[in-house]
Amino acid sequence: MKWLKNNSEKVxxxxxxxxxxxxxxxxxxxxxxxxxxxxxxxxxIMTESLNLVNGVTGQNSIGHAGFMAVxxxxxxxxxxxxxxxxxxxxxxxxxxxxxxxxxxxxxxxVFGYLIGMxxxxxxxxxxxxxxxGFGEVIRAIIRITxxxxxxxxxxxxxxxxxxxxxxxxxxxxxxxCRNFIDSSYGRACMAIRDNEIAANTLGINVSxxxxxxxxxxxxxxxxxxxxxxxxMRYLHPDIFSYIKSTDFxxxxxxxxVGSISGAFLGGFVLTILPEILRFMQEWRLVIYGALLLIxxxxxxxxxxxxxxxxxxxxxxxxxxxxGLKDLLGRKKMIKKEASAEETSQ
Amino acid sequence: xxxxxxxxISIQFGGLRAVNDFSIELNQRDLFAIIGPNGxxxxxxxxxxxxxxxxxxxxxxxxxxxxxxxxxxxFADAGLARTFQNIRLFGNATVLDNVKMAHTYKTKYNFxxxxxRTGNYHSEEKRITEESMHLLEVFELQxxxxxxxxxxxxxxxxxxxxxxxxxxxPQVILLDEPAAGMNPNEIDNVISLIRRIRDDLxxxxxxxxHHMKMVMEIAEYIKVLDFGETISEGKPEYVQQDxxxxxxYLGRRxxxxxxx
Numbered sequence: 001m002k003w004l005k006n007n008s009e010k011v012x013x014x015x016x017x018x019x020x021x022x023x024x025x026x027x028x029x030x031x032x033x034x035x036x037x038x039x040x041x042x043x044x045i046m047t048e049s050l051n052l053v054n055g056v057t058g059q060n061s062i063g064h065a066g067f068m069a070v071x072x073x074x075x076x077x078x079x080x081x082x083x084x085x086x087x088x089x090x091x092x093x094x095x096x097x098x099x100x101x102x103x104x105x106x107x108x109x110v111f112g113y114l115i116g117m118x119x120x121x122x123x124x125x126x127x128x129x130x131x132x133g134f135g136e137v138i139r140a141i142i143r144i145t146x147x148x149x150x151x152x153x154x155x156x157x158x159x160x161x162x163x164x165x166x167x168x169x170x171x172x173x174x175x176x177c178r179n180f181i182d183s184s185y186g187r188a189c190m191a192i193r194d195n196e197i198a199a200n201t202l203g204i205n206v207s208x209x210x211x212x213x214x215x216x217x218x219x220x221x222x223x224x225x226x227x228x229x230x231x232m233r234y235l236h237p238d239i240f241s242y243i244k245s246t247d248f249x250x251x252x253x254x255x256x257v258g259s260i261s262g263a264f265l266g267g268f269v270l271t272i273l274p275e276i277l278r279f280m281q282e283w284r285l286v287i288y289g290a291l292l293l294i295x296x297x298x299x300x301x302x303x304x305x306x307x308x309x310x311x312x313x314x315x316x317x318x319x320x321x322x323g324l325k326d327l328l329g330r331k332k333m334i335k336k337e338a339s340a341e342e343t344s345q
Numbered sequence: 346x347x348x349x350x351x352x353x354i355s356i357q358f359g360g361l362r363a364v365n366d367f368s369i370e371l372n373q374r375d376l377f378a379i380i381g382p383n384g385x386x387x388x389x390x391x392x393x394x395x396x397x398x399x400x401x402x403x404x405x406x407x408x409x410x411x412x413x414x415x416x417x418x419x420f421a422d423a424g425l426a427r428t429f430q431n432i433r434l435f436g437n438a439t440v441l442d443n444v445k446m447a448h449t450y451k452t453k454y455n456f457x458x459x460x461x462r463t464g465n466y467h468s469e470e471k472r473i474t475e476e477s478m479h480l481l482e483v484f485e486l487q488x489x490x491x492x493x494x495x496x497x498x499x500x501x502x503x504x505x506x507x508x509x510x511x512x513x514x515p516q517v518i519l520l521d522e523p524a525a526g527m528n529p530n531e532i533d534n535v536i537s538l539i540r541r542i543r544d545d546l547x548x549x550x551x552x553x554x555h556h557m558k559m560v561m562e563i564a565e566y567i568k569v570l571d572f573g574e575t576i577s578e579g580k581p582e583y584v585q586q587d588x589x590x591x592x593x594y595l596g597r598r599x600x601x602x603x604x605x
Contacts, residue, residue, distance in 0.1 A: 176460055183459040183466070184452035184473070187438075191446040194435035201395050203421030203450035203513050212456065315470075317439030318493055 009311035013171060020163055034163065038231045040271040041166035042224050047251045047267035048173045048260065049220035054249070055258035056186060057213040058193025059120065060128040062245055063135030064221055067108045069240035070138060071222025072229040073148050075104035076157045079230070081147065086158040097160040097230065101169075105222035111138075112218025113211065120210040123196075135245055142237040153236035161230035169227060170264075173220055177260045178312050180216065186316075189213050254295050256302030261309045261322065266302070346409050347372050348424065348516045348549050354393055354403030363389045364573040367403075371517060371549045376539070378552050378564035380584075382593055385570040387553045388430060391521055394551075395427045396420040408516060422450060426515035428506045430522045430553075436495035440486060440505055443494050444477040447512035477512060484508050484538070500531045507538065511546070518542060520552040524559055532559055539563060561585065569593070 004011065020037075023029045029037070046068060053061045078100035079085040085093050111134075119130040143151050180186045188209040191199040200206050229235055248267075255266015273291070277284045295303060308314050310321040349371040356364050364386040371377060379387050392398040394405060396417040405412045407423035415423075435443050452473065458464035481487045486505060489497060494505060503523060510518055524535045536559055543550050554560045560567065561581045569577040569584060571593040577584055584590055 179460055179462055183470070184449045184454075185456070185459055187442065187446045188449045190438060190442075191435050191449070194437050195433045197397065197417075198429065198433035198435070199446070200417040201397070201421060201427055202447045202509065203418045204446075205416075205418045205450070317442045317491055318437075 012311070017164065017167065020167075024163065035231070036272060036275050038161065038163060038166050038227075040268050041163075041170050042228045042231065043248070043251060043271045044170050044264055044267035045173045045220055045224035045227065046248045047255065047263040048177050049217045049224065050248050050252050051258065051260065051263040052177060052180065052189075052213050052217040052220070054252060055263070056181060056193065057189040057210055059210060059214070060124060061131040061214070061217070062128045062249060063131035063133070063242065064217075064248055065240040065242070065244035066131070066135035066138040067112060067218040067221035068225035068228065068244070069135075069142065069237070070108040070111050071101075071104035071225025072235055072240070073142060073154070073225075074107045074222070075100040075226035076154055076229040076235055077148060078103055079160065080154070080157050085160065093158075093160065097165075101223055101226040104226040105219040108222025108225065109215045109219040112215045116211045116214040116218075120207055120214060132242060132245075135240070135242055139237045139240055142240075149235070151237065153234060155234055157229055157233045157235065159230060159233050161227050166227050166231070169223055173223075174260060174264065174312070176216070176220070177263075178314060180213075181260065182315050185209065185212060190316075250292065253302055254292055256304035256307065259302070259304050259306065259308055259319075260312060260314070261307060262302050262304035264309075265304055347406070348408055349394065349551070350406040351390075351394060352404045352406065354390075354400040354405060356389060356393060356398055357401045362573055364393070364400075364570075367568075367570075367573075367575060369551075369568065371551060373516070373549055374543055374547055375549045375566070376543050376552075376564055377550070377566045377568070378554060378560045379568050379570060380554065380557075380560055381570035384572075385593075386573040387570055388521060389573075390570070391427060391519055391553065394420075394519060395425060418450065421513055421515070424514075424516035425519070426510035426513045426517070427519040428503070428510055428521055428523065430525065432502050432506055434494040434502055434506055434509070436493065438494060439490065440492050440494055440497065441474075441477055441481065441490040443505060443509050444480055444512045445473050447509045448473045448477065450513070480508055480512055500527060500534070503527075503535070504538065507542070511542065511548075515548065517549045517551065520550065520554075522553055522555065524554060524556045532556060535559070536563055 020029070024034065046064065050061065050064050053059050079097060083096055085096050088096070115131070115134050119127055122130065142148060148154050188199065188204045191202070191204055192206055192209060196206055251266040251270045252263055254270060255264070256262020274284060274288050277287055280287055299305070306318070307320045307322050310323040347370045349369070351367060351369045354364065354367050355362065367390055369377065379390060381387050389398065393400045396412065396415055396419065399414065407420060407425050410423055412420060412423065435446060438446065452469055454464055454466045454469050458466045478487065478490070481490055484504060486501065486508060489501065494502065497505060507518070507520065507523065520539070523539065524532045527535065539550060539552065540563065542548050552560070552564070564581055567578065567581055567584045568575055569590050576589045576593060577587045
């Protein structure tokens with residue numbers, strides 16, 4: 001019982017997967033809902049990836065869709081053009097899809113390194129401009145590359161991603177981010193965010209840790225890109241414009257910059273919200289915008305800034321751990337805390 | 346062998362020679378001080394000694410190793426730590442995390458171990474936490490370990506910055522105005538803190554301080570800077586009497602002008 005209480009996530013996560021599979025099997029999740037859930041998963045990975053750079057390391061990257069584009073195109077090139085995967089049986093198909101995803105991630109990480117090397121010496125706004133420019137350059141290059149469809153876009157990518165693979169990568173992204181933050185790497189990055197000069201004089205190699213965070217983030221963005229390509233089955237360079245990058249920034253800052261849980265919920269809720277608001281027709285995006293404004297006005301640190309799910313088991317100090325109790329019964333918890341204080345006194 | 350040696354260093358910002366021909370040599374358990382009026386170049390010397398500025402002339406040696414062209418983190422690797430005049434804590438991290446952050450460069454697990462939590466990840470994390478807690482206990486900050494650094498009272502922020510610098514296990518520690526803005530009672534605490542760092546931990550200490558009573562009480566050797574020049578140096582009793590030092594702080598007496 002005690003083991004169950006301390007390791008609830010090891011039971012709960014597989015249960016969620018089974019529940020999703022059952023819902024899909026009995027037709028509760030239709031294709032429309034499925035597509036939204038899959039896109040939400042892609043957006044979660046992207047927001048977590050952005051959180052590593054903008055939230056944890058405190059560097060402004062506003063061209064993250066560029067890394068996503070690299071991952072998407074490279075992996076689609078691999079499954080669609082180099083190996084024509086759609087004619088293969090299931091197992092080699094899946095294996096090649098996963099391989100393509102990893103390769104997409106690695107190439108995106110290489111781009112992250114090439115961009116990061118010279119530019120992470122810059123601070124604040126300058127880095128933002130360079131990353132913005134990178135996103136646009138990638139888009140311009142794809143536009144004139146004939147074998148990925150140039151400006152027509154790339155069509156007929158096999159639909160290999162499904163709910164299982166996407167959410168498996170979401171879990172992996174959460175795991176990687178959690179382990180990153182709760183280590184000397186994450187602490188070095190947070191030190192750089194809070195005070196770069198002090199971090200440097202304490203023996204932290206500032207540019208090295210910035211690049212590690214940036215490359216890890218680019219890898220995750222590449223993986224998200226691959227998932228995106230194999231969900232949508234169609235890629236067009238204009239999908240990955242700076243507007244896309246801005247979307248992820250909005251998810252991150254509304255969810256809570258610097259918080260894994262905030263990035264998760266930001267990516268999830270804000271992908272689904274516009275669909276829920278669909279009954280309002282033309283007013284949909286107005287309401288969406290207004291909601292964002294309200295969030296930023298009343299909670300400038302984002303909805304979940306400084307808070308984390310307790311099942312992530314982050315050991316970093318000063319964060320508010322959110323358990324199930326927070327969501328279900330606040331009163332009970334407060335009572336419990338009070339009695340605990342009494343006994344300790 | 347000296348732990349920190351500056352050999353005739355100078356720095357030039359455009360046409361301005363901020364520090365000219367400065368030399369210092371610290372051995373283990375030395376407690377030296379640099380004093381001088383505002384704008385004399387004291388902090389510039391510190392910035393050169395810790396790698397934030399590159400001296401235009403001269404060489405700095407840490408533990409006998411020449412440090413020309415090295416970045417600040419390489420100075421820290423060589424055994425140097427410092428605090429800042431305007432406190433530079435990691436405000437959004439807790440007191441304990443501030444100290445843990447200073448352990449970064451000595452951590453012995455690689456990126457792959459970190460991602461998968463294998464190898465010596467767990468033992469290293471345990472060691473870092475234990476050592477940080479120990480250091481906080483030694484300097485009586487353990488009760489505040491879960492406070493955000495920015496919420497600490499001023500005096501304890503200064504103290505935490507010193508503790509954090511000590512966490513890098515330096516041989517030399519450079520303190521930039523550790524008693525600035527403190528009342529006499531707090532200054533006594535700082536004095537005993539610095540003595541403990543030197544006597545109990547065996548570090549060499551170099552301080553910049555404006556508070557003369559404190560400097561005269563603890564420093565064994567004092568260097569006086571004015572307009573980037575070393576105008577006087579020696580034991581506290583000598584520096585205190587030196588007319589050049591008195592002149593740079595208080596100005597010349599009116600009849601001295603007349604006689605010249």
